[in-house]
Amino acid sequence: MERRGLLLKAALLACLLVVCSGRGSVPMVKDPPSDTIYNSTLAKTLAEYASAIFTADLTQLFTWTCDRCGDLTKGFDMMEIIVDVENCLQAYVGFASDVNAVIVVFRGTQENSIQNWIADLLWKQLDLDYPGMPEAMVHRGFYSAYHNTTLRDGVVSGIQKTRKLHGDVPIMITGHSMGGAMASFCALDLVVNYGLDDVKLMTFGQPRTGNEAFASYFKRYLPHAIRVTNANDIVPHLPPYFTLFPQKTYHHFPREVWVHDVGLGSLVYTVEQICDDSGEDPACSRSVSGNSIQDHITYLGVSMHAEAWSSCRIVMEYTELQYKMDLYGNVVLSKQPDLHSVQ
Numbered sequence: 001m002e003r004r005g006l007l008l009k010a011a012l013l014a015c016l017l018v019v020c021s022g023r024g025s026v027p028m029v030k031d032p033p034s035d036t037i038y039n040s041t042l043a044k045t046l047a048e049y050a051s052a053i054f055t056a057d058l059t060q061l062f063t064w065t066c067d068r069c070g071d072l073t074k075g076f077d078m079m080e081i082i083v084d085v086e087n088c089l090q091a092y093v094g095f096a097s098d099v100n101a102v103i104v105v106f107r108g109t110q111e112n113s114i115q116n117w118i119a120d121l122l123w124k125q126l127d128l129d130y131p132g133m134p135e136a137m138v139h140r141g142f143y144s145a146y147h148n149t150t151l152r153d154g155v156v157s158g159i160q161k162t163r164k165l166h167g168d169v170p171i172m173i174t175g176h177s178m179g180g181a182m183a184s185f186c187a188l189d190l191v192v193n194y195g196l197d198d199v200k201l202m203t204f205g206q207p208r209t210g211n212e213a214f215a216s217y218f219k220r221y222l223p224h225a226i227r228v229t230n231a232n233d234i235v236p237h238l239p240p241y242f243t244l245f246p247q248k249t250y251h252h253f254p255r256e257v258w259v260h261d262v263g264l265g266s267l268v269y270t271v272e273q274i275c276d277d278s279g280e281d282p283a284c285s286r287s288v289s290g291n292s293i294q295d296h297i298t299y300l301g302v303s304m305h306a307e308a309w310s311s312c313r314i315v316m317e318y319t320e321l322q323y324k325m326d327l328y329g330n331v332v333l334s335k336q337p338d339l340h341s342v343q
């Protein structure tokens with residue numbers, strides 16, 4: 001019995017080594033050491049930041065006293081929360097002393113149930129030329145959610161304020177699901193249109209955002225971007241990749257890190273598999289069917305479930321915080337609202 005267990009363990013270990021240490025067809029020398037590509041601790045930390053944005057009570061979020069605010073994100077200094085009430089979108093910006101970085105987090109729409117939102121993605125077509133990048137096309141909805149709402153200005157001004165206070169520290173942008181798609185557009189925008197450097201992107205369970213031409217531009221400007229995918233999470237499989245039309249289909253940008261369990265019987269390990277630099281590594285999440293919503297709402301052990309789906313209501317003690325509201329009811333909560341006009 002014992003012997004058999006040992007054999008099993010040895011087999012499992014061998015299997016893990018094969019799975020974890022780069023990938024069969026890709027020569028090992030092609031990639032830098034995996035810990036310079038992907039930092040697992042940082043990923044867990046950013047997952048906690050991405051999760052906090054689902055807090056329904058904005059006062060708790062602003063004062064960083066929410067249930068999800070703590071653990072790896074202790075001591076976070078919130079600078080600004082931007083709520084686009086009209087489109088039911090949200091973002092926040094602040095300073096994390098632990099990682100010495102500006103943190104920017106996006107949340108996508110919560111207007112409908114997650115099931116409806118996912119069903120919609122099945123039918124999405126590429127429909128927008130990406131400015132300044134010939135051949136590149138993107139998903140209009142995700143693009144506009146960042147570029148055509150109050151979020152862009154709010155986030156950029158939040159970053160400027162934070163850097164004014166803390167110096168030119170790195171900017172780490174994150175988000176889950178549609179929030180991850182918006183985070184991607186934001187990261188590219190900051191690099192291409194604002195000329196900022198030290199922009200890092202790590203998203204969780206994001207959908208595809210553009211075609212292959214877009215993905216290759218993306219890789220050029222953000223060579224260290226990470227897209228974490230989880231097991232059979234359905235969303236990274238959407239909008240669908242049509243193998244028959246490689247030029248006309250959506251195509252992920254690299255680099256995916258696929259979190260999944262491997263093992264035999266009771267010996268199960270979770271591995272964070274670093275995928276190739278194609279964006280569509282056939283040995284990563286593409287190797288399984290995307291059939292799980294459950295796998296979409298927990299990442300690295302952190303819940304990404306909204307406290308209140310199907311609602312965009314704002315819960316807030318208006319009197320305690322300084323805020324600005326525009327004509328459409330969109331809100332910017334800020335520590336220093338007066339700085340808005342300075343820039």
Ligand SMILES: *[C@@H]1O[C@H](CO)[C@@H](O)[C@H](O)[C@H]1NC(C)=O
Pocket residue numbers: 035039040041042045098099
């Ligand atoms: C990974 O991230 C953690 C937390 O941000 C940091 O303390 C650590 O130095 C990083 N490790 C590497 C190898 O960069």
Ligand SMILES: *[C@@H]1O[C@H](CO)[C@@H](O)[C@H](O)[C@H]1NC(C)=O
Pocket residue numbers: 140144148
């Ligand atoms: C941006 O929003 C305006 C007004 O809501 C709309 O007319 C326009 O088509 C939008 N642009 C894109 C690219 O979605």
